Every structure is written in C-alpha cells, then in structure tokens.
Amino acid sequence: MMLLTCPNCGARNVSEFRYVGEAKSRPDPETATPEQWRRYLYFHRNPAGWISETWYHGSGCRRYFGIERNTVDNAQRSAAGTAGATS
Amino acid sequence: MSRNGQHDGPGRARRTSRYSAWSLVKNGLGAGSGWERAFRHHTPKETYDVIIIGGGVHGLATAHYLAENHGITDIAVLEKSYIGSGGSGRNTAILRSNYLTPEGVRFYDRSVKLYEHLAADLNFNVMFSQRGHMTLAHNDSSLRTMHWRAEVNKLQGVDSSVIDPAEIKKLVPYMDVSSSTRYPILGALYHPPGGIIRHDAVVWGYARSADAHGVHIHQKTEVVGIDVASNRVTGVRTADGRRISAPVVVNCTAGWSTLISDMVGVDMPVQTFPLQAAVTEPVKPFLDTVVVSGTLHTYVSQTDRGELVFGASVDPFASYSTRGSLDFVEGLAGHVLELMPGLSKMRLLRQWAGLCDMTPDYSPIMGLTPVEGFFVDVGWGTYGFKAGPVSGEAMAACIAHGKPPEIIAAFGLERFDEGRLVGEKGAAAVGH
Ligand SMILES: Cc1cc2nc3c(=O)[nH]c(=O)nc-3n(C[C@H](O)[C@H](O)[C@H](O)COP(=O)(O)OP(=O)(O)OC[C@H]3O[C@@H](n4cnc5c(N)ncnc54)[C@H](O)[C@@H]3O)c2cc1C
Ligand SMILES: [Zn+2]
Numbered sequence: 344m345m346l347l348t349c350p351n352c353g354a355r356n357v358s359e360f361r362y363v364g365e366a367k368s369r370p371d372p373e374t375a376t377p378e379q380w381r382r383y384l385y386f387h388r389n390p391a392g393w394i395s396e397t398w399y400h401g402s403g404c405r406r407y408f409g410i411e412r413n414t415v416d417n418a419q420r421s422a423a424g425t426a427g428a429t430s
Numbered sequence: 431m432s433r434n435g436q437h438d439g440p441g442r443a444r445r446t447s448r449y450s451a452w453s454l455v456k457n458g459l460g461a462g463s464g465w466e467r468a469f470r471h472h473t474p475k476e477t478y479d480v481i482i483i484g485g486g487v488h489g490l491a492t493a494h495y496l497a498e499n500h501g502i503t504d505i506a507v508l509e510k511s512y513i514g515s516g517g518s519g520r521n522t523a524i525l526r527s528n529y530l531t532p533e534g535v536r537f538y539d540r541s542v543k544l545y546e547h548l549a550a551d552l553n554f555n556v557m558f559s560q561r562g563h564m565t566l567a568h569n570d571s572s573l574r575t576m577h578w579r580a581e582v583n584k585l586q587g588v589d590s591s592v593i594d595p596a597e598i599k600k601l602v603p604y605m606d607v608s609s610s611t612r613y614p615i616l617g618a619l620y621h622p623p624g625g626i627i628r629h630d631a632v633v634w635g636y637a638r639s640a641d642a643h644g645v646h647i648h649q650k651t652e653v654v655g656i657d658v659a660s661n662r663v664t665g666v667r668t669a670d671g672r673r674i675s676a677p678v679v680v681n682c683t684a685g686w687s688t689l690i691s692d693m694v695g696v697d698m699p700v701q702t703f704p705l706q707a708a709v710t711e712p713v714k715p716f717l718d719t720v721v722v723s724g725t726l727h728t729y730v731s732q733t734d735r736g737e738l739v740f741g742a743s744v745d746p747f748a749s750y751s752t753r754g755s756l757d758f759v760e761g762l763a764g765h766v767l768e769l770m771p772g773l774s775k776m777r778l779l780r781q782w783a784g785l786c787d788m789t790p791d792y793s794p795i796m797g798l799t800p801v802e803g804f805f806v807d808v809g810w811g812t813y814g815f816k817a818g819p820v821s822g823e824a825m826a827a828c829i830a831h832g833k834p835p836e837i838i839a840a841f842g843l844e845r846f847d848e849g850r851l852v853g854e855k856g857a858a859a860v861g862h
Contacts, residue, residue: 344756344757357746381846385699385790385846414748
C-alpha cells in the first residue's frame with residue numbers, strides 16, 4: 344500500500360488519510376464575485392508532476408497538513424521540498 | 431491489427447472489401463494471409479483541415495462522423511501511444527442511458543440507439559449484448575433516487591423501472607437478497623436495454639471506417655505543443671519535432687485533457703483520478719445482467735468468455751499513476767462476496783487501472799472554447815465509453831457548423847462560470 348508521511352505521525356498507510364486537494368487560498372467572501380467563488384470551488388490545477396496539496400490525517404492525529412506530491416509516480420516531499428518517501 | 435506496416439501514400443482509394451461470413455470462410459481457408467490491414471500507416475502531412483488529439487473512442491468516432499455525415503475527410507487523429515491505449519481499452523464496457531437529468535438521459539439514450547446499429551454501420555462486430563442493467567438500492571435514500579431516475583427515464587422514453595428483491599432474485603438467482611446481510615437489498619433500478627460491448631472492437635471499427643474515408647491515423651505521435659496566433663489555433667507540434675498545421679484542433683484526450691488545454695491556456699474544471707478494475711478466471715455462464723451497487727462501491731458483469739469483470743469507484747486521490755493497489759482488490763473482494771457469497775472460490779486473473787477526467791458535476795465538457803478553432807470533448811470520467819457514438823456525432827456537427835448542436839448545448843465549458851451544472855453524481859459515481 345502507498346505510504347504517506349504525516350508531519351506529526353510519520354509514514355502511514357494512505358488509507359488513514361483523506362485527500363483534500365490542491366493547496367490554495369479562499370477568496371474573501373465579502374468581496375468575491377460569484378465567478379471568483381466558482382473558480383475557487385471548481386477549477387484546480389491538474390499537472391502531471393509536482394503539486395502542493397492538503398491532506399487530512401483522519402485516522403491519526405486528525406490534523407490538516409501540506410505536502411508536495413508528484414502525481415505521475417506519487418513520490419512525496421515535505422512542503423518545504425525535502426525527503427522522498429514513496430510507495 | 432498489427433500486421434507489418436505496409437505504407438500507403440495519402441488519398442488511396444476507398445477500400446471496397448467488407449467483413450462477411452463469406453470473407454471469413456475465404457480467409458480462414460487461406461491461413462489468414464488475405465486480410466487487409468484494418469487501417470493504414472501514413473507519413474504525416476504538413477497540413478490538415480482538422481487535427482484530433484487522442485485516438486480513443488471519442489477521437490475516432492469524431493473523425494468517423496466528420497467524414498460520414500459532413501464530408502470532411504482531411505483529418506489527422508494523433509495518438510501518443512496506440513489507439514485504444516487510454517480509457518477506451520481499459521473500461522468495463524457498460525452501456526446504459528438511465529441517468530438522472532433530462533439532458534443526460536436524452537444524450538446517453540441517443541448513444542445507446544447508435545450503438546444498437548453500430549455493427550451494421552461500421553461493418554464490424556462490436557458484440558453489443560443488451561442483457562439488462564441493474565443498480566441495487568441498500569437504503570431508503572438510494573431507493574428514492576432510483577424512483578426519481580426511473581421517472582425521469584420514462585419521461586424521456588427510456589425503459590427503466592424500480593423492481594423489488596423477489597424480481598431481483600429471479601433475474602440473478604445467485605445474489606443474496608435476504609434481509610440478514612449487512613447491507614440488505616431493498617430494490618433495484620432495472621434498465622433492460624443496458625448491457626456490455628466489446629470495447630476494443632468499437633475502437634477498431636471506428637478506426638477502420640475513418641481510415642476508409644481517408645482519415646489519417648497517426649499512432650506514436652504525441653502532441654507537445656499547440657500554436658495559437660491572435661487567439662486562433664494554427665497547428666500542433668509533436669514530440670518527434672514536426673509542426674502540423676490545421677485551423678481546427680479537437681481535444682479528445684480524457685485523462686490527459688487538462689495538459690492539452692493548458693497548451694492553449696484554456697482552464698477546465700477537470701481532475702485526473704485513476705479507476706481500477708479486475709477480472710476473474712472464466713467460468714460457465716451464470717450471470718446475464720450487469721449488477722451495480724453504489725453503496726458497496728462495486729459492480730460486476732460476466733463476459734461472453736465467462737470471466738467476471740469487476741469495477742469500483744475512482745481511487746481516493748488525484749493521480750496520473752496507473753499502478754493497481756492491494757487496497758482495491760481487498761475491498762472489491764469483500765464487497766462482491768456480500769452480494770454473491772458463492773463466488774468465494776473464484777480467482778482473480780488480473781487487475782488494471784485507467785485515468786478518468788473527473789468534472790465537478792459528473793457531466794462532460796463539450797464544444798467550443800474561448801480560443802477559436804480549439805474544441806473540447808472531455809470530462810468523460812468513469813462513464814464516457816458509452817457516450818462515444820453520440821459524442822462523435824455531436825462533435826462532428828459542432829465542428830462542421832461552428833456551434834454545438836442542441837443535444838450537447840447543456841455541456842459547454844461556460845456552465846461552470848454561469849453556475850448551470852448538470853448534476854449526474856447520483857447516476858454516475860459508481861455505475862459508470
Ligand atoms: C477501469 C475503467 C472502467 C470504466 N468503465 C466504463 C464503463 O463501464 N462504461 C463507460 O461508459 N465508461 C467506462 N469508463 C470510462 C471510459 O473508459 C472513458 O470515459 C472513455 O474511454 C474515454 O474515451 P476517450 O476516447 O475520450 O479517451 P481515451 O480512450 O482515454 O483516449 C485518449 C487518448 O489520448 C491519448 N493522448 C493523451 N495525451 C496525448 C498527447 N499529448 N498527444 C497525443 N495523444 C494523446 C492517449 O494515449 C489516449 O489513447 C471506464 C474507465 C476505466 C479506467
Ligand atoms: Zn498524523
């Protein structure tokens with residue numbers, strides 16, 4: 344099974360986690376237009392390569408964290424750009 | 431398919447030989463050496479009227495209907511690998527039209543109708559078996575969605591109704607419909623015209639027909655760039671260093687489609703997820719309907735060869751990796767045995783994965799884009815094989831007339847900005 348490295352708990356089976364998606368910031372609800380909201384909700388980058396994303400360790404520390412993952416081979420490095428534990 | 435490459439120049443006259451019982455006998459006696467190549471190899475020209483990127487069922491059907499219905503034959507289909515190497519050769523080949531929205535039902539119903547005549551139209555045996563399709567309900571809310579779908583289906587003239595466990599048992603005697611299971615079966619949405627097809631044959635049949643009309647199919651030709659001048663597409667660049675020009679470029683690359691649209695700066699709400707499937711050793715025929723369970727994230731059908739084909743929902747995170755996982759087979763086995771405990775001794779032969787281009791509303795994205803001459807036919811997710819014929823027909827009309835025909839009007843890219851989603855999740859998340 345693929346392992347994912349939680350910054351708090353270390354390497355765990357990927358099934359312990361929930362994939363949240365690309366890390367991006369939410370537009371300001373006071374000023375965002377409907378189009379901006381829809382872009383934020385529906386449009387995500389979908390590169391074949393490295394992407395910064397958010398995961399949730401639901402069956403562990405129950406914290407959200409950022410990680411960088413290569414979508415082609417699922418290699419990972421911490422959001423700072425180090426390490427390289429794979430499946 | 432892979433008989434050694436005889437190279438023909440462009441524009442060779444249309445083939446006349448047809449597949450028939452007589453040609454089978456004749457070529458059978460001659461040890462098979464008399465068969466013509468089903469489609470030819472060409473050297474790419476410098477320019478075409480239309481370039482279609484992606485040699486799956488969508489790209490090849492679009493080429494076929496452009497030629498057949500609109501007389502547009504100066505077309506190149508560019509495929510980075512071999513035709514059918516993407517989702518079109520990896521799917522579980524389920525066809526049906528019992529969707530949830532009127533737009534969806536009309537659209538997929540047209541596809542089933544085209545599939546019913548496809549073998550004759552293409553002179554290629556596509557082995558469409560309309561054996562019936564059954565989606566199980568294990569709780570009240572899914573039973574309610576089934577009733578909703580059945581009514582929408584009937585309004586569109588599609589044969590679809592909710593049946594009870596006794597009727598299910600009659601159709602699938604090996605299924606455990608007792609109330610003592612963990613997820614008791616309360617009923618099912620039953621759709622008699624649904625069924626399975628030989629997916630490779632559909633791909634090859636469209637390729638052969640497009641070729642006969644003069645379309646060039648270029649395999650091992652990867653597009654690495656698209657040229658745009660003053661917001662108009664002018665051509666593509668390939669990995670082997672060619673520039674091929676065309677005023678029309680069509681994106682039919684499913685799981686890879688954002689990479690292609692990124693080349694011209696068209697943003698699409700599409701994310702690529704792997705979907706896995708598995709097949710068992712062959713056994714005698716005992717299952718002659720397609721059985722789907724959304725709650726158990728699984729579905730099963732038996733092929734003409736006797737193998738059981740299983741599928742599931744997409745992997746839980748976006749990826750371009752087509753590696754299978756143990757997770758998947760373990761989960762699958764458990765769920766299948768909930769439904770049919772008698773299968774516990776069956777052995778899996780093989781598992782595989784393909785890439786799915788998921789959209790937020792589980793409906794496709796088809797038609798024009800903000801870049802002139804750049805068309806998209808994407809967002810096929812886990813359910814796009816069944817849409818091959820209608821999509822080819824509609825995209826061909828869209829390209830020939832410069833505007834989307836009525837049947838795909840609801841599926842434009844602009845719907846996401848306008849907030850007009852076509853929600854099909856309730857009918858497409860597991861059922862495919
Ligand atoms: C396991 C599985 C089960 C499924 N089950 C069903 C089912 O039961 N029923 C159903 O209706 N659908 C099903 N689907 C979905 C279905 O397979 C797809 O939606 C459909 O095949 C998409 O067809 P396509 O022609 O658009 O794309 P594809 O067949 O994926 O073709 C796209 C092609 O584009 C090529 N390409 C990509 N990038 C480039 C480039 N840069 N240059 C040139 N070529 C390129 C690829 O090599 C590929 O051949 C399933 C999918 C999977 C993975
Ligand atoms: Zn943790």
